[in-house]
Amino acid sequence: LHAMDHAQILILGILAAALYLIVKALQITATVTSHAIPTMTAVLILQRLAVILIKLQ
Numbered sequence: 292l293h294a295m296d297h298a299q300i301l302i303l304g305i306l307a308a309a310l311y312l313i314v315k316a317l318q319i320t321a322t323v324t325s326h327a328i329p330t331m332t333a334v335l336i337l338q339r340l341a342v343i344l345i346k347l348q
Contacts, residue, residue: 302344309340
């Protein structure tokens with residue numbers, strides 16, 4: 292594997308882990324608040340994370 296492939300695998304892994312954590316957080320917050328707010332927050336976090344990871348690459 293080339294360095295680029297390793298970077299992409301790492302980014303995918305980080306995004307997958309982040310998505311998993313967000314889903315877990317949503318399951319917890321959904322029992323406390325409405326679905327709309329945590330879902331929007333998760334989407335924004337994921338978008339910002341993706342942008343940061345792309346810039347690092």
